[in-house]
Amino acid sequence: MTGNGLTTTSLTLGYRERVVIRELSIAVPDQRVTSILGPNGCGKSTFLKALARLIAPASGQVRLSGDDIGKIDTRTLARRLSILPQSPKAPEGITVSDLVRRGRTPWRGLLAPWSEEDASICAQALQQVGLSDLAERPIDELSGGQRQRAWIALVLAQNTPYLLLDEPTTWLDLAHQLEVLSLLQKRNRDHGTTVVTVLHDLNLAVRFSDHLFLFGANGLVAEGTPEEVITPDNLQAAFGLRALVMPDPLTGRPMIVPY
Amino acid sequence: MSGEGSARKIVGGWLLLGGLLAAAILLSLMVGQIMITPAELLRGLMTGAGPGSLTLRVLRGPSTLTAVGAGAVLGASGAIFQILLRNPLAAPDVMGFMSGAGCAVVAGVAFGLFIPLPILAAIGGLVAALLVAGLAFHRSGRQSPLTLILVGIGIGFFASAVSSFLVLRMPPQEAADAQRWLAGSLTARNWGHVLQVFGLGALLFVVLALQVRAMALLELGDELAAGLGAHVERARYGLICTGVLLAAVGVAVAGPVPFVAMMAGPLGMRIAGVRHPASRLTAAAIAGATITVLAEVISRSAIPGLQLPVGVMTGIMGAPYLLWLLWKEVEAGEL
Amino acid sequence: MKAVVGLALLLFIAMALTLVVGVRDAGISDLWNAFFAFDANDPTHAVIRSVRVPRLVAGLIAGAGLGMAGTVMQAVTRNPLADPGLLGVNAGAAFAVVVGALLTGYADSGMMAALAFPGAAIASVAVFLVGGARSGAGSPVRLTLAGVAINALLLSLVSAIILSRNETLEIFRFWVTGSLAQANTRPLEAMFVALVLGAAIAVIIAPRIEALALGSSLARGLGTKPGAVQLCALLAIMLMTGAAVAVAGPIAFVGLVVPPLARRIGRHVLRHELAVSAVLGGSMMLLADTAGRLVVAPAEIRVGIMTALVGAPVFIFVVRRLRPGALT
Numbered sequence: 001m002t003g004n005g006l007t008t009t010s011l012t013l014g015y016r017e018r019v020v021i022r023e024l025s026i027a028v029p030d031q032r033v034t035s036i037l038g039p040n041g042c043g044k045s046t047f048l049k050a051l052a053r054l055i056a057p058a059s060g061q062v063r064l065s066g067d068d069i070g071k072i073d074t075r076t077l078a079r080r081l082s083i084l085p086q087s088p089k090a091p092e093g094i095t096v097s098d099l100v101r102r103g104r105t106p107w108r109g110l111l112a113p114w115s116e117e118d119a120s121i122c123a124q125a126l127q128q129v130g131l132s133d134l135a136e137r138p139i140d141e142l143s144g145g146q147r148q149r150a151w152i153a154l155v156l157a158q159n160t161p162y163l164l165l166d167e168p169t170t171w172l173d174l175a176h177q178l179e180v181l182s183l184l185q186k187r188n189r190d191h192g193t194t195v196v197t198v199l200h201d202l203n204l205a206v207r208f209s210d211h212l213f214l215f216g217a218n219g220l221v222a223e224g225t226p227e228e229v230i231t232p233d234n235l236q237a238a239f240g241l242r243a244l245v246m247p248d249p250l251t252g253r254p255m256i257v258p259y
Numbered sequence: 260m261s262g263e264g265s266a267r268k269i270v271g272g273w274l275l276l277g278g279l280l281a282a283a284i285l286l287s288l289m290v291g292q293i294m295i296t297p298a299e300l301l302r303g304l305m306t307g308a309g310p311g312s313l314t315l316r317v318l319r320g321p322s323t324l325t326a327v328g329a330g331a332v333l334g335a336s337g338a339i340f341q342i343l344l345r346n347p348l349a350a351p352d353v354m355g356f357m358s359g360a361g362c363a364v365v366a367g368v369a370f371g372l373f374i375p376l377p378i379l380a381a382i383g384g385l386v387a388a389l390l391v392a393g394l395a396f397h398r399s400g401r402q403s404p405l406t407l408i409l410v411g412i413g414i415g416f417f418a419s420a421v422s423s424f425l426v427l428r429m430p431p432q433e434a435a436d437a438q439r440w441l442a443g444s445l446t447a448r449n450w451g452h453v454l455q456v457f458g459l460g461a462l463l464f465v466v467l468a469l470q471v472r473a474m475a476l477l478e479l480g481d482e483l484a485a486g487l488g489a490h491v492e493r494a495r496y497g498l499i500c501t502g503v504l505l506a507a508v509g510v511a512v513a514g515p516v517p518f519v520a521m522m523a524g525p526l527g528m529r530i531a532g533v534r535h536p537a538s539r540l541t542a543a544a545i546a547g548a549t550i551t552v553l554a555e556v557i558s559r560s561a562i563p564g565l566q567l568p569v570g571v572m573t574g575i576m577g578a579p580y581l582l583w584l585l586w587k588e589v590e591a592g593e594l
Numbered sequence: 595m596k597a598v599v600g601l602a603l604l605l606f607i608a609m610a611l612t613l614v615v616g617v618r619d620a621g622i623s624d625l626w627n628a629f630f631a632f633d634a635n636d637p638t639h640a641v642i643r644s645v646r647v648p649r650l651v652a653g654l655i656a657g658a659g660l661g662m663a664g665t666v667m668q669a670v671t672r673n674p675l676a677d678p679g680l681l682g683v684n685a686g687a688a689f690a691v692v693v694g695a696l697l698t699g700y701a702d703s704g705m706m707a708a709l710a711f712p713g714a715a716i717a718s719v720a721v722f723l724v725g726g727a728r729s730g731a732g733s734p735v736r737l738t739l740a741g742v743a744i745n746a747l748l749l750s751l752v753s754a755i756i757l758s759r760n761e762t763l764e765i766f767r768f769w770v771t772g773s774l775a776q777a778n779t780r781p782l783e784a785m786f787v788a789l790v791l792g793a794a795i796a797v798i799i800a801p802r803i804e805a806l807a808l809g810s811s812l813a814r815g816l817g818t819k820p821g822a823v824q825l826c827a828l829l830a831i832m833l834m835t836g837a838a839v840a841v842a843g844p845i846a847f848v849g850l851v852v853p854p855l856a857r858r859i860g861r862h863v864l865r866h867e868l869a870v871s872a873v874l875g876g877s878m879m880l881l882a883d884t885a886g887r888l889v890v891a892p893a894e895i896r897v898g899i900m901t902a903l904v905g906a907p908v909f910i911f912v913v914r915r916l917r918p919g920a921l922t
Contacts, residue, residue, distance in 0.1 A: 052485075053485070078486060091345070091478040105476055409675075424895060567758070581746075582724050
């Protein structure tokens, strides 16, 4: 379980009596879109936060290219891996471009001025999320979908090979959910960025992910490609959900119809 | 589209803010029992003679400059806490840090300790901050900024009561002086005060400048800040220390002047029309200086022949602002 | 029953200490003689009758008034941080008296003290308006901060006025922190009447206030008019606070410390709570005053500082016990 990419070795998360993840050793496939699924309270958010070193493991390690991320210098880690927490709160009155510029912080020396490169990476990030025209608008004035795209632009400007997002589609309507997920998929295809998201909607996860981790109340139920993971038995084990699984007429991937 | 226009607007905002400070300083130098014209001031500055020179060197210059320095450090200190706690009510005066600093200074004097005032003030401010953080701590681990603010108000009450208590231990004349100082006073400041507030203030501003980038990340929330490479806890404690020390420098020369720290941040931000923490802190410092200089000149010239403590004036200016703020938040359904 | 005896004992001790302790220590026999075998030539007798008895009466009026006013305010606002001192009602009363003296040029005692009532009323209305009481129960934070602001504003103005008139430091201290040292110059009889009137109103409307605490729609269902009850409560607060300030200046924290204890002892029956808070408030005021005279004798610490030394930690304690949800 060592070697390349983002891996965990005997990772245990939680505190005292309440252990949410126990002795988990997995590898996140490089340059793929991976989704973490599971019912509420199964520890999928906690797991994502541990991958990003936002919480320290009770035991075990998270490794990035073989190095324990607990031992990597904070700024070095921020140049390799970015995380967008769930429903972040913007400072009052901040503009989209100012927000996105802050994504460049790990790349700038203490007294280094704002460089051409920084500017072009920010412009590119804004363009990728389709907010170039709204760059000078205060973020409070944007719609929910636009706001979420602005936050994604911030982590895109961080320009890391690993991009972790905690429920990036919460509070969005279906059209905006699709928009955000295709944006992430495009980033993965164009830049080879490894994308890991926690998602609520199973069908959307299946549609946009190359790899799935399915958690149940007692830890990991299954992992693999959507076809491998999404089976009636696994859904029953993870969610206690009785469902039909049939191929999606549009993509041919599995589609879940609960009954 | 708006890039050019907003840049021009921001330059305009800074000019306005600077202009207001310059006007306040000029006013403070001119107005008093004897009016001194700008021409006389200029002549005094150039030649070092005449009534203008006396005003600049002895009568009003030192007090005015002390007011500038004290207002600037208090304003910056207020903005630090307002940005960190994302709440316009979070300021060292509202949260009792300044009363704590004032209490320590009075204690030092009452017990005859030969410790320089800024050090006493810093100790008092830090102790108050520790008490606020410790007492507001909740088992759940999450502290609401409002709990911090309310506990801070309580600490302020206590520190003020202890100060009043200690004042009574002093001989009558000293006690009267201490009482005035506790209300916030800029009377009879000398060049030593000016040097002190600008020297220590400049040092702390350099320290603050080094922390600004981390502050811009903390503004985005702890998790995102950590993801962007900030040492969240270390950065926060560093900023709190800088904020408390800035307030202590102000208290050491001017007493615990109320409301300057609270008013300066939002006022500066609004006038200059800026957002980024670096700009907000700068604007807050300039606005704080302006408010304090104005309060100083009004407090000594509003009632002829009488010198009111400057704190009485900032109280009269600041309290309506606080009420307006609360009123607005009630309307907005926030808070 | 045990509680009644305890309270009576507490009050008795507080009153006895007030009369006995001082620069000139009086014994029990002096005390007895001062009342029942008065000797005009005995300086101890003179001190007891002309200084300490007024001080005792002023302390009881102020303490009982602030304690009961605090209990009514907390019941009406359902805010455990409500206190006439902290919410600026005291400052409003003080401000009105000082302004009245400034405008008319008369000294502040006697007639002028009556201005304390409208002053208290206006300040209470202002603080409740800004504190958002009109939109249901005002949040403790908003109400407290509105009080802090109004207090700061009014006391700054009071300071400015008194300093501009070159009054003595004693007068300044009386009107800014409150003190019982001027008790013999204050209009005690009139203020006692006002206090009794206010207390009577509070006792009469107490059941209505309790109904109101269940929420205004339920209170309406129980046959209560919320507006009328609030108006009566305001009247009671105004009379009791105004009386307290007129005799002792703007003393804070008594109305904060007393009500939670009164709730315990009075077992959440508002009428009982009112009676208990009158006794507790009076005792607290007298004990604080006596302590203030003992600690730095022969100098004395104003009673307002003593109540703040006790009250500020209680304030923090109450804040800590507020549920985080209750703050917003």
